[in-house]
Amino acid sequence: MYRQIRAFFNTRGYLEVDTPVLMPATSTDVHIGSLEVSCALRRLFLQTSPEYAMKRLLAAGSGSIFQIGHAFRQDEQGRLHNPEFSLLEWYREGYDYQQLMDEMELLIISLSLRQCNFSRITYRQLFRQSLGLVIDDISLTQLRTECSRRIPGCEPQDLDFDQCLDLLLAMVIAPEMRGYQFVCDYPLSQAALARVSGNDASVAERFELFFDGVELANGFSELTDASQQRARFESDNLVRAQKGLPQHDIDEFLLAALDHGLEDCAGVALGLDRLLMVLLNLDSIDQVLTFRA
């Protein structure tokens, strides 16, 4: 699989890069925990993805790049999770997220031994089609009622709007998904590092790829505006403070890089353990890891 992936990107004009796993800054994402390492009296973090470093390379003029590496996330362990996992991450200059999805389809077809069927649906359509919910019109109270009605033993009183959506997506919608399905145009509250859509200012140009409901990849038309990015990091840290989670220093190197200028590009991270797992028709990540943490 690695040989085929490298061949795919090499013939398409990408440069393979290798960025550090251990860095002084880390993701402020509220739902992603970083593993800390103390080293020569400094606090360093095992990277939760190579995103910040790769964007710094892009801003420095690297051109389109890809990387195969390991990423680490605290407290993620289960049938589909291991705290250390393999990521294939790539950035294509001049592409938007739709073009990147096209390229991803080609990659997966080249890796798959079987016929692949891809479909695309917006986050909004997905909720309407699967649950009959119009997420733009629904109140938090109604959404919580949906959670308790559809999910056994769920107490959604203290869940916020996005947590309710996460819960319904993970436990009700995803198990019913079949084949390769791109979900795109996420609500702005889940934009992460994605650009706000040019056509609809209420959604972000973010997509995820699922296979039979297993989440494989997450990608964006990248946000290149340093001040918007800083505002999102700061708001993440505010939410972290409210939840009693550690706040993380904002990666000033990344913001300086964005400030210097990042060309329009799209990027995506694809979980290779899970991809291999679904390509081989297996149902647990354990079955493809060499050794488990």
Add this chain to the structure above:
Amino acid sequence: MASYSTNEFRGGLKIMLDGDPCSIIDNEFVKPGKGQAFNRVKIRNLKNGRVLDKTFKSGESVEAADVVDTEMQYLYNDGEFWHFMDPESYEQQAGDANAVGDAHLWLKAQDHCEVTLYNGSPIAVTPPNFVELEITDTDPGLKGDTAQGGTKPATLETGAVVKVPLFLEIGEQVKVDTRSGEYMSRVKK
């Protein structure tokens, strides 16, 4: 009071839920990559045996239940309570009909079983998976009918009634699977 975080959840862990001691049967970690993590947990209520599903936000904590499973020897039934003894400390425990449940059908004096203690008192009794018991009552055996595979009810020394092959007689020992209540084989002395 001790408590467990969802990160510590695993099969067999004993927790308190709505005031009842429960045992975790199965724990699944579910998380959208950039979203809230949840633990979907299957739990058995140790008081009434009911199995229920529960969804926790990952990182939440629940109270630990003071529940221990101990291997004990069954002594006797005084009409109201079943009495058990720890074979090492000789400490005795008495369980009522609620705690013993259907296990009494398989308990023969001197046999070992698993007693679940909650705050020091029995709340559940689990017999061994297989027990050997004597037939105390059944219709007379029918020779030559073994090929038909027919069965008849037989009462065992503990009071349990199981279906046994036609050729078995009163006084014979049989091996029974206590989980299904099914006859396994005849035990030759």
